[in-house]
Amino acid sequence: MRLATMEGMTTLDSPGTTAARVEVRGEGVTKAFGDHVVLQNIDLEIRQGEIVAMVGTSGCGKTVLMHMLLGLLPPTEGRVLVADHEKPDAPLIDIVTAPLDEIYQVRLSWAVVFQHNALFSASVYENCALWLREHTEMDEDAIRERVRESLAAVKLNVDTVMAKHRAELSGGMAKRVAIARALAVDPMVVWYDEPTTGLDPVTATHIHDLLWHTHHSPHHDGARRTTVVITHDRDLLRRIHPRVILLHGGGIAFDGPYEEFTQVKDGPVHEYLAEMPALHARPNRYGQ
Ligand SMILES: Nc1ncnc2c1ncn2[C@@H]1O[C@H](COP(=O)(O)OP(=O)(O)OP(=O)(O)O)[C@@H](O)[C@H]1O
Numbered sequence: 001m002r003l004a005t006m007e008g009m010t011t012l013d014s015p016g017t018t019a020a021r022v023e024v025r026g027e028g029v030t031k032a033f034g035d036h037v038v039l040q041n042i043d044l045e046i047r048q049g050e051i052v053a054m055v056g057t058s059g060c061g062k063t064v065l066m067h068m069l070l071g072l073l074p075p076t077e078g079r080v081l082v083a084d085h086e087k088p089d090a091p092l093i094d095i096v097t098a099p100l101d102e103i104y105q106v107r108l109s110w111a112v113v114f115q116h117n118a119l120f121s122a123s124v125y126e127n128c129a130l131w132l133r134e135h136t137e138m139d140e141d142a143i144r145e146r147v148r149e150s151l152a153a154v155k156l157n158v159d160t161v162m163a164k165h166r167a168e169l170s171g172g173m174a175k176r177v178a179i180a181r182a183l184a185v186d187p188m189v190v191w192y193d194e195p196t197t198g199l200d201p202v203t204a205t206h207i208h209d210l211l212w213h214t215h216h217s218p219h220h221d222g223a224r225r226t227t228v229v230i231t232h233d234r235d236l237l238r239r240i241h242p243r244v245i246l247l248h249g250g251g252i253a254f255d256g257p258y259e260e261f262t263q264v265k266d267g268p269v270h271e272y273l274a275e276m277p278a279l280h281a282r283p284n285r286y287g288q
């Protein structure tokens with residue numbers, strides 16, 4: 001066990017303990033687009049209860065790796081194995097080749113905040129309510145209450161934002177709706193792809209807190225949550241002290257505790273740390 005701290009709170013945490021169950025495992029994962037090999041022979045294991053940050057310069061393959069771990073993008077070589085929480089003693093399943101109903105079952109306990117939000121063309125309420133309507137027994141009143149709580153948790157003005165259409169949202173609002181939508185489903189595993197890029201510093205700090213508190217609040221069945229976050233946000237790393245995985249040159253250049261990451265004095269880690277603030281400030285492709 002180690003002591004993980006965040007301003008204003010102290011929490012016992014045990015990321016990476018070998019006793020915890022494997023949540024996701026990549027074995028020899030390679031991805032090429034034509035002749036362009038983005039990632040080569042990646043071995044990676046994420047265990048239940050960990051907070052893992054994936055970092056690396058723009059275009060190094062963070063989103064591609066996350067999409068392969070999610071089963072949204074098939075690896076060119078290698079495989080990705082994942083845990084089915086409905087069957088705690090069952091072997092891991094292959095996220096690409098397992099029967100669709102098993103893959104679907106696994107995904108029901110996951111939530112994803114995509115880099116460009118992936119809100120569908122409808123109101124904020126519909127974006128947040130649809131999954132709950134389709135996959136839970138909740139009635140519409142209970143769904144409305146859950147959506148209101150989730151939107152309040154990301155500090156949006158619930159009364160005014162619920163009816164807004166996707167097209168009426170600013171970049172920062174859309175990002176927060178995407179986070180609210182993900183957390184509304186009470187996921188076991190939360191995947192965030194740049195949750196604070198494009199947010200003002202006050203809102204970004206609030207999202208750091210929300211990510212941390214969500215991670216440390218037990219799932220409704222009492223299980224520990226797992227958090228995977230792609231980020232260029234140095235303050236986020238500093239506040240959550242995650243296990244850090246740095247992608248560089250198609251492989252993993254560093255994998256270890258945040259405390260060690262910040263002590264590295266040369267090579268890709270050092271270069272990345274110097275570049276990090278500028279990367280975090282960059283606008284994304286929608287100029288947000
Ligand atoms: N569908 C695709 N077809 C071809 N090339 C792709 C595709 N998706 C990603 N790539 C390429 O893979 C590389 C890695 O992209 P990826 O989106 O994973 O980068 P990233 O590390 O997430 O960068 P950023 O920090 O800017 O989001 C880039 O060179 C990108 O152009």
Ligand SMILES: [Mg+2]
Nearest residue numbers: 062063115193
């Ligand atoms: Mg990306």
